[in-house]
Amino acid sequence: MYRIGEFSKLGRVTVKALRYYDEIGLLKPSSVDEWTGYRYYASSQLYQLHEIVALKQLGFSIEQISAILADAAPASLVADRLAELEAQQRSVIDQLFRVRHYLKIKEEGYEMEYKVVVKEIPGCTVFSARRKVADYTEMMSLIPAVGAQVAADNPGVGCVEPEYCCNVCHDTEYRDQDMDIEICQAVTGPGQDGDGYEFKQLPPVTVASVLHRGPYEDLGAAYAYLVDWVETNGYRIAGDWREAFIDGVWNKDSAQDWLTEVQMPIAAA
Amino acid sequence: MYRIGEFSKLGRVTVKALRYYDEIGLLKPSSVDEWTGYRYYASSQLYQLHEIVALKQLGFSIEQISAILADAAPASLVADRLAELEAQQRSVIDQLFRVRHYLKIKEEGYEMEYKVVVKEIPGCTVFSARRKVADYTEMMSLIPAVGAQVAADNPGVGCVEPEYCCNVCHDTEYRDQDMDIEICQAVTGPGQDGDGYEFKQLPPVTVASVLHRGPYEDLGAAYAYLVDWVETNGYRIAGDWREAFIDGVWNKDSAQDWLTEVQMPIAAA
DNA sequence: GCTGGGGCCTCCCGTAACGGGAGAGTCAAG
């Protein structure tokens, strides 16, 4: 019979952990002194402790270990753990890519102007107007015009809250003049296609996204950054990118305050 | 100005998280209604939220993100995170090896008789007696005899608590007859070498360990298991293995209750 | 004017597996 301190040395487990295992019933000492409360462990209990430590080293939770030792664990437990570990590995590799990219950017002397977020954009119904425009100013005047026309033609259709208005870029490289653009505005449901616009469904996509603050002529830097990011983080570009408008002429006087999100659809390389 | 629900949709962050960020001061809404307590966020705050989400995706803690955004983060933060991720990757790979080994063992139809634990054995001072013995019975009678002799020759030297008595195996493969063994008993300090024994220092080692329950003639299965485990888990054998005696003839009548730990020194392959 | 249904508020509890520390009792040696 060992006292808790000796037993903890034998099993290389802390005293606190042993008391915790006692409390939750995972490993109760073989006897407890009725008067002093001292826990006494039998050497044969080292075997059970050893099993617990081994299962912990496989990454199982205490609850799962209790189930395994009670022979009450679901058959798929180990397979599930394997899948979980594989997911965790992908996540770690992903984060490694990103942190290394961060360090690379720093090393090259740039400030990290953009922070990239990977996120899912749900699908939505939009009306869309594909046009060729000379510049961003023309594009920005187009949006309310088309919006008004759609609203007039389709009284039952409204914009969703919060608003999502984006430009799907069909050009293969960044340009800010003579652009082939498709203005999209998320709406509550489909309506009748009209003169110069149509209703369509944007599919859900996974995108790498940056927020650009400032005038539109500086968007090129955001594109360059994103393209580099996608390449060095183990992804590839998987569709037409989008610009989503958050702040602009309509609510901010200074172009320095304009806020635009650039979304680049991605898939594993 | 957006209410919390709208803002949470724009940023793809839960309402609960936004309230939490407010509470800890990471991202306070740009205004709070004095009467109703409603939080109102400005669209420009999306930029900060985006930064927070991006840093979270690198795996930084909220506290670290606060420091980064306040420009009060230690310079080594990102490098530390990289090191942390690399350690995590090693750990995940390690666990993947083990879980796959577990599944392999099951697939081959064996019950998993042994659970392997990787642990560090600290260095210690021992007296050691290297002999050739015919079998385990002879070895077991040798231990108290040498122990008594050492105690008689060295009155100032005692055994450490808890006891650690092991047999360092110098044979290159498992055998249970005519063995070349070295009995070691951890003691409180060095003494004078005597007839048939000497004092030495066992170095600290990292070992893969299993606990074997039952008579010594079944130890072969434990050895076979350990050797296979070491190979399929990305390690190699890095020294003479040890058998540490926990329960045996001296305190258990039935050989079924004997408990022996087999320790195999390992290093990364 | 009334009602209903979201949305929002605060407050409190729970998470996993212990670690840290306070305050008090226990044990073996000198």
Add this chain to the structure above:
DNA sequence: CTTGACTCTCCCGTTACGGGAGGCCCCAGC
């Protein structure tokens, strides 16, 4: 008898929120 090492129980703290109760706010419809 004392001292110091060991042990006990109890309670709080950890992370980044999620869940839920109980109650206020607001808008649309009747």
